[in-house]
Amino acid sequence: MPDRKFFVGGNWKMNGDKKSIDEIVAFLSKGPISANVEVVVAPPYCYLQYSREKLPSNIQVAAQNCYKEKEGAFTGEISPYMIKDVGGTWVITGHSERRHVIGETDEFIAQKTKFALEAGLGVIPCVGEKLEEREANQTLDVINRQMKALADKITDWSRVVIAYEPVWAIGTGKTASPEQAQEVHEKIREWLRKTVSADVADRTRIIYGGSVKGSNAAELAKKPDIDGFLVGGASLKPEFLEIVNAQG
């Protein structure tokens, strides 16, 4: 079984200013951060370069979104090449806030995922069901549909980290239990095994997001198919370090 390096992302969402970023940089610089963890933070676009310049080199920088073209008349969008140009190495695609607040479709998310990978970024595509979908027993239908749109376009999985973020657990304080998260992660891995390949299933990291905190990260991290986290609110606080080091 290939070793999947633990991966923890901090999604800052639309939060922060230079002063609060300086505070985050201070606690991240102090650490400790285990060498066995890959750590990535995703500041708002306008602070990507500022954050990259201030952060220690063991922390990578991601954008929270991108467009599916290199350049051109796309007012308000940014290209994966611009993210790279300012030192970013990852991008999050298909976050539930982009799917459900902004209205992005499976197809559009898959297109930008493919384009960002071709541009040389690592990509963190997010999948996850809404509360009503879970209650209607549609969790796996939704995840499989979102995964299929991605898998139809991805040819190289080596720089893909899948984030499972149940929408009902995001920013609500309602974390999925370790069992609930493990169940879906295992199903996503099985789906990859059947649909893509055994090698991709074994190697691809599947991380969990949704109200992860210092106090619940270690229990979640014990589950065999949980390979890390995508953290929102708690990534703005020193508690993020507890999550980064949750694997012990």
Ligand SMILES: O=C(CO)COP(=O)(O)O
């Ligand atoms: O959406 C998330 C990370 O991308 C999770 O957000 P919270 O950790 O604030 O619930």
